[in-house]
Amino acid sequence: MSETRTIRFTLNGRSESVAIQPHWNLVELLHHFGLTGARESCGQGLCGVCTVLVDDVAVSGCLYLAVRVDGKKITTVEHLDEGGTLSPVQQAFIECGAFQCGFCTPGFVLMTHQLLARNPDPSDDEIRHYLSGNLCRCAAYPEIVEAVKLAAKLQKQAR
Amino acid sequence: MSQMGRSIPRLEARSKVTGRAEYVHNMRVPGMLTAKIFRSTVAHGRILSIDAEEARGMEGVYAVVTGEDVRKIIPNPYFGPAFHDQPILALDKVRYVGEAVAAVLASDPHIAEAAVQTISAEYEELEPVFDEVEATLPNSPIVHDELKPAGTFADLKHLAGRKNTNIALDYQLRRGDVDKAFAAAVHVFEHEFRTQHVLHVPLESHASLAIPGEGTLTLHTSSQTPSFVRMEIARLLGWPENRVHVKVPFLGGGYGAKVYVKVEPLAVALALIVRRPVKVALTMEEQFYTITKHPVTFRIKSGVDKDGRITARKCDVYWNGGAYADIGPRVAQKTGFTAPGPYDIDNVSIDSYEVYTNRPPAGALRGFGVPQLVWAYESHTDLIARELGLDPVEYRRKNILRDGRPHATGTIMKDAGIDAVLDRIAERMNWSVAIDRGTGRIKRGRGIGIGFKASISPTTSGAIVNVSADGSVVIFTNTIDMGQGSDTAMAQLAAEVLNIDAEKVKVVHGDTDAAPYDMGTLGSRSTFHMGNAVKLAAEDARDKLVALAAEVGLPAGTNYDVQELFRKRYGMRAGNIVGVGSYVPSYTPPDPKTGQSANVTPFWMVGGAGAEVEVDTETGHVRVTKLVNVADGGKIINPKIARTQISGGAIMQLGFTLTERMEFDGGQVTNASFADYKIPGFRDVPPMESELIAANQENGPFGAKGIGESATFGVSPAIANAIHDAVGVRLTSLPIKAEAVLRALRAAQGNPLAEDEE
Numbered sequence: 001m002s003e004t005r006t007i008r009f010t011l012n013g014r015s016e017s018v019a020i021q022p023h024w025n026l027v028e029l030l031h032h033f034g035l036t037g038a039r040e041s042c043g044q045g046l047c048g049v050c051t052v053l054v055d056d057v058a059v060s061g062c063l064y065l066a067v068r069v070d071g072k073k074i075t076t077v078e079h080l081d082e083g084g085t086l087s088p089v090q091q092a093f094i095e096c097g098a099f100q101c102g103f104c105t106p107g108f109v110l111m112t113h114q115l116l117a118r119n120p121d122p123s124d125d126e127i128r129h130y131l132s133g134n135l136c137r138c139a140a141y142p143e144i145v146e147a148v149k150l151a152a153k154l155q156k157q158a159r
Numbered sequence: 160m161s162q163m164g165r166s167i168p169r170l171e172a173r174s175k176v177t178g179r180a181e182y183v184h185n186m187r188v189p190g191m192l193t194a195k196i197f198r199s200t201v202a203h204g205r206i207l208s209i210d211a212e213e214a215r216g217m218e219g220v221y222a223v224v225t226g227e228d229v230r231k232i233i234p235n236p237y238f239g240p241a242f243h244d245q246p247i248l249a250l251d252k253v254r255y256v257g258e259a260v261a262a263v264l265a266s267d268p269h270i271a272e273a274a275v276q277t278i279s280a281e282y283e284e285l286e287p288v289f290d291e292v293e294a295t296l297p298n299s300p301i302v303h304d305e306l307k308p309a310g311t312f313a314d315l316k317h318l319a320g321r322k323n324t325n326i327a328l329d330y331q332l333r334r335g336d337v338d339k340a341f342a343a344a345v346h347v348f349e350h351e352f353r354t355q356h357v358l359h360v361p362l363e364s365h366a367s368l369a370i371p372g373e374g375t376l377t378l379h380t381s382s383q384t385p386s387f388v389r390m391e392i393a394r395l396l397g398w399p400e401n402r403v404h405v406k407v408p409f410l411g412g413g414y415g416a417k418v419y420v421k422v423e424p425l426a427v428a429l430a431l432i433v434r435r436p437v438k439v440a441l442t443m444e445e446q447f448y449t450i451t452k453h454p455v456t457f458r459i460k461s462g463v464d465k466d467g468r469i470t471a472r473k474c475d476v477y478w479n480g481g482a483y484a485d486i487g488p489r490v491a492q493k494t495g496f497t498a499p500g501p502y503d504i505d506n507v508s509i510d511s512y513e514v515y516t517n518r519p520p521a522g523a524l525r526g527f528g529v530p531q532l533v534w535a536y537e538s539h540t541d542l543i544a545r546e547l548g549l550d551p552v553e554y555r556r557k558n559i560l561r562d563g564r565p566h567a568t569g570t571i572m573k574d575a576g577i578d579a580v581l582d583r584i585a586e587r588m589n590w591s592v593a594i595d596r597g598t599g600r601i602k603r604g605r606g607i608g609i610g611f612k613a614s615i616s617p618t619t620s621g622a623i624v625n626v627s628a629d630g631s632v633v634i635f636t637n638t639i640d641m642g643q644g645s646d647t648a649m650a651q652l653a654a655e656v657l658n659i660d661a662e663k664v665k666v667v668h669g670d671t672d673a674a675p676y677d678m679g680t681l682g683s684r685s686t687f688h689m690g691n692a693v694k695l696a697a698e699d700a701r702d703k704l705v706a707l708a709a710e711v712g713l714p715a716g717t718n719y720d721v722q723e724l725f726r727k728r729y730g731m732r733a734g735n736i737v738g739v740g741s742y743v744p745s746y747t748p749p750d751p752k753t754g755q756s757a758n759v760t761p762f763w764m765v766g767g768a769g770a771e772v773e774v775d776t777e778t779g780h781v782r783v784t785k786l787v788n789v790a791d792g793g794k795i796i797n798p799k800i801a802r803t804q805i806s807g808g809a810i811m812q813l814g815f816t817l818t819e820r821m822e823f824d825g826g827q828v829t830n831a832s833f834a835d836y837k838i839p840g841f842r843d844v845p846p847m848e849s850e851l852i853a854a855n856q857e858n859g860p861f862g863a864k865g866i867g868e869s870a871t872f873g874v875s876p877a878i879a880n881a882i883h884d885a886v887g888v889r890l891t892s893l894p895i896k897a898e899a900v901l902r903a904l905r906a907a908q909g910n911p912l913a914e915d916e917e
Contacts, residue, residue: 023269036185037178039411041362042443046833049362077178090176094168097799100807101642102175103184103362103411109176128841135833137362137412138642139810140803141844 007070011035012079026052026061026069030076037077037106048134051107052076058114077106080113088154089113089147098147100138107134112148121152162655163861166799167662169647171409171640181408183366183381184440191368191436192221194429195271197261197278198448199253202289202517202826203300204282206251206260213277214263219270222433223278225261226250229428233395236428240387240419241315242327242484243307245520247395247424253282254302254482255517256826257448262429264437287517287826291479292456294325294514301325302482302515314748315488327480328488328513330495332754334567335506340471344462348543351458352535353892356479356821357814358451359524360838361641363411365422365449366440369430377404378427382669383417384679385637389671391420392427400671407669410641414811415523416450417641418681419486447821447831452524453490454479457498457535462506467547469558471506474498474536478521478528480513485522488513493615494528496754499567500536501577501611501765502558507567509754517826526612526868527682530812530875533610534893537876541606542889551607551880552585560611569755574864575763576791576854581609583852584873587787588769597885600777603784606880609767610872612683613760614865617746620688621675624653624696624738626704628729630721632657633665634696637677638689640668643867644800645685649693651796652860656697675741683764683865686796690860691742700738707736744858762856766790766869768809770877774885779901781817781882783845790869792851794862801866805849808870814839816875820894 004019011033020029027040027050040062041049050061053075054068080087089112092098099105108131115122115130122130127148128141136144174180197211211223226248229236236250237243249260261278265271286300293299305322308315315328341347367380376396382388385405393400410417422439430437441449455478462471476498480487495511544554559581562572584607585591597603623635634653640646650664667673677689704724705715711727713719725734744761769787774780788809795801818837822830830836849870856864879890888903905911 021269031185031187035178036182039182039184039363041364041411042833044443044832044834047362077176081177086173086176093176094172097166097168097803099175099642100644100803101361101363101410101412102171102180103182105175106178109178128844132841135362135838135840137360137414137811137838138803139807139839139844141810141839141841142806142847143803144841 005067007067009069009071010073012076020066022067024066026064026066029066030061035076035078039103048107048111049104051110053110053114058111077110080109087113088158089116089151092147092151092154096143096147096150098143099140104134104136108144112151115148116152116155120155122148162651162661163794163796164798165651165661166797167647169644169800170650170666171646182363182411183368183379183408184363184411186368186379188368188370188436191438192264192266192433193268193271194262194264194437194439195268195275196259196445197275199249199256199258199260201253201282201284202256202287203285204253205285206249206253207281207283209261209278209280211261211278214274217270217274219265219267220274221264223261223263224248224429224432228432232431233428236395237307238391238395238420238424239309239484240486241309241312241488243309244303245483247428255519257519257828258482259425262425264429264433289516289518289823289826291454291477291514291516294516295477295512299325302517312489314492325515326512327484327515328491330492330511332496332507332509332567334569334755337471337473337506337508340506341462344470345465346463347460348539348546349460350539350542351456351891352538354455354531354534355893356451356454356518357819358447358821359414359416360443360446361412361414361416364441364443364446365417366438367423367426368436368438369426370436371430371434375402376427377406378423379406380423381410381417382407382423383410383413383639383641383681384419385639385669385671386676387419387679388423392423395424405671407639410639413641414525415681418523418679421449443833444831447828448519450485451481451519451521451821453487453521453528453531455531457532459535459539461539461543463543467549467554467557469502469504472499472504474509476511478513479516479518481516481518481520483520484513485520487521490523490528493613494532496568496759497529497611497613498532498536500540501560501609503560503564504567523681525808525811526871529610529612529868530815530871533608533872534875537608537610537873538879541876541880541883552581552590555581555609568749568759569757570759572763574856575611575765576852577609577611577765579852580765580767580789580791583789583850584767584769584787587789587848587850594771597773600775602774602776602885603771604881604883604885605769605771606877606884607767607769608873608876608880612764612868614684614687614762615682616744616760618678618684618688619741619743620677620692621741622689622692622696623675624693624700626700626721626736628722628725628732628734631663632659633667634693635667635674636689636693637671637674638668638685639680641680643804644797645680647800648686648796649689652690652693653697655861656694656701683867685865687762687859687864688742690863692740694860695740695742696738699740700736703736703738761858762864764865764869766872768873768877770881772878772881772885774882774900776886776904779897779904781895781897781900783878786845786847788847788849788870790851790866791854792866792869793854793856793859793864795851796863801851802849804866805851805870806847808868809847809849809874810839810844812871812874813843815893816878817894
């Protein structure tokens with residue numbers, strides 16, 4: 001369709017270099033590496049299912065062109081249990097039963113990581129506000145609030 | 160330790176929080192082509208020509224396929240669970256905007272998509288019909304020339320060959336003498352209620368990956384019904400079932416969107432035409448053209464005696480099934496017979512019509528039509544209570560259908576905690592204490608709604624429980640875990656029988672080559688039907704282990720080590736035990752004329768809601784300040800997972816009540832995206848309480864039964880009833896948006912909005 005372009009970036013702590021098509025989005029780039037935790041759902045940046053961290057900032061992978069990660073650091077949900085230990089956020093999501101079908105869960109988990117990095121002790125209202133860009137059709141919203149609060153507690157204990 | 164009532168995390172919890180859970184959406188195989196679909200732009204028309212020349216010539220396009228190409232390899236390419244009416248790609252006619260007309264195949268999905276944009280088609284436009292009542296009138300355009308029931312369901316066979324009608328099923332029930340009862344009634348009430356067009360929108364859209372072999376086929380698909388998919392694909396191809404292997408990993412949501420067959424026939428046809436693996440994965444927009452929930456018009460009339468007892472009820476229900484029947488005729492019947500509601504009424508008449516229109520097809524959506532009915536009959540019940548000056552809770556208690564009393568079908572109610580659910584809602588709403596009615600522009604009110612549902616019958620489930628020589632256990636089942644937690648529930652049931660920890664059980668789900676037949680993961684039937692099958696299979700395995708113990712000479716009742724048992728038998732770590740279980744509940748088909756049956760369902764689901772609302776009388780804005788959800792789920796296997804089903808179901812129904820509506824312009828959906836179709840987000844969840852009452856389902860596995868739909872029943876009428884309580888206006892259509900409330904308020908004040916004036 002069009003000419004490829006080679007980009008370099010850090011993916012979950014490893015340096016990578018790959019030839020991509022310039023119209024690829026970030027989700028397609030990740031699928032190229034077998035990483036499927038970020039999934040395209042609404043395709044409009046409205047549901048948060050495709051959430052990926054680029055230089056530690058959450059972006060919608062379905063709207064973010066892959067060429068833009070050239071020289072940047074990408075973190076996906078698959079990186080959070082590096083070494084085989086779940087992050088406190090992941091543990092809390094399991095403990096609180098904060099998901100059903102699990103399709104949206106990686107997006108919620110990554111957003112919660114970012115929230116707690118910026119606000120280690122969020123109120124219920126701050127949690128709801130911060131996560132309002134992520135949709136869950138199974139509507140595990142009440143359990144997600146509980147999970148975020150538990151994650152905050154677990155993180156504090158870990159420090 | 161008993162495994163029942165344990166809130167263990169889902170078996171697959173870890174794979175879901177790490178993003179590693181498998182969905183068809185993510186699957187790719189070497190050599191795979193992606194299909195993109197060219198869709199109809201007219202609601203009703205004859206296909207004159209399809210011009211795909213440019214697409215065929217584009218670099219990277221592997222093939223363009225039309226309905227005529229499909230017909231070459233599948234001579235009768237019409238599919239569907241109730242009717243064989245839906246072509247794999249449109250043939251001769253198109254019947255709704257968005258119907259699949261042609262498919263482009265390419266390795267690169269972007270190329271396929273670009274090629275689709277170059278295709279055009281010419282149609283001879285025919286007059287469309289969109290409204291479910293208009294479509295039943297004598298001069299309506301006809302969507303299908305002839306009715307083509309599938310033959311799968313005995314109760315649809317009489318429709319074969321009917322012509323010149325859009326009524327795909329006319330179900331009726333007659334009990335007592337309704338005319339006489341109305342004539343004798345002291346009060347007669349009659350209302351009409353409507354519901355809007357909505358849809359499921361699971362975040363994982365439908366996806367199927369078909370891989371052709373040599374005279375065989377493997378199909379990975381996001382389906383709630385792998386056994387049915389195998390049967391239907393085998394039927395279309397004229398193959399024996401054993402040549403079709405259907406596999407289903409986890410689903411990214413289902414809610415009924417993925418029952419029976421949807422995109423599977425297209426994926427299979429394309430793969431067989433090009434003899435390469437083909438993936439059909441819909442976009443979010445395409446879900447709006449695939450399967451929806453029936454809009455309904457429900458005319459309900461009740462006769463009431465001097466004491467407030469309902470003596471007669473007449474129900475006329477029109478289901479807008481869209482262009483293809485899907486499972487709609489079964490909705491009209493299986494749900495239709497609950498239209499009078501959970502009330503004890505001696506004289507009942509029901510007419511329930513499944514109607515073809517030129518809208519996208521409608522099928523099953525969490526509740527199988529029950530939420531539309533409860534919306535109407537619980538709004539109606541509230542209006543009667545108000546008119547008679549009676550408290551809505553007391554009024555319901557006076558008329559409620561209790562265990563031991565006959566339902567409208569004649570079936571005697573059993574293990575249906577309708578009165579118990581009503582009582583708990585009233586308690587949690589603190590109903591005996593008056594609420595603050597609000598001041599100024601903000602007015603407050605409260606309301607309740609309660610409903611019930613029959614399970615689908617007659618259906619069957621089979622399961623296998625394997626015990627390996629190391630004592631580890633695998634369950635093979637075609638029940639699909641789409642988020643409801645069925646893997647975990649089945650593990651707990653088997654573990655209860657085998658006296659092991661549920662966490663140690665593995666569940667293989669969705670594999671038609673490995674697991675026995677199951678009718679489908681739908682209608683809240685799995686916990687009951689598959690649960691019973693798994694329990695039977697586990698008991699069979701347990702009995703065989705006991706027999707093995709006897710065989711190797713262990714005295715009866717010995718607390719033996721399973722590993723030791725196998726070692727003794729085989730002289731080494733070898734062998735296994737296979738337990739099989741199959742469950743078919745008893746059932747008596749209803750009389751086709753009267754709908755009467757002594758045994759119409761193996762169990763009843765019961766759910767209700769109470770709502771408190773604030774209405775802004777200047778803007779019409781409604782805020783739900785409290786939502787109480789109560790259901791009867793029998794004995795609860797896993798309380799934590801069960802509660803998320805209750806709160807999740809209620810929130811989903813809240814969207815269908817307040818914000819969701821597919822907008823149409825001449826058959827064209829105009830809001831087919833999350834930008835314009837508003838599903839509940841974090842900010843839309845009201846303060847909620849969810850409860851499962853203590854109950855027991857006598858014929859359920861360890862007393863359990865299904866709960867996946869029960870929380871959807873009462874939400875919509877509870878909110879409408881609360882709005883009426885707050886501001887004295889009655890909404891009779893969903894959704895209840897601020898605009899509708901404001902129009903009603905202004906009309907009630909004798910000051911209607913300009914465009915509402917006569």
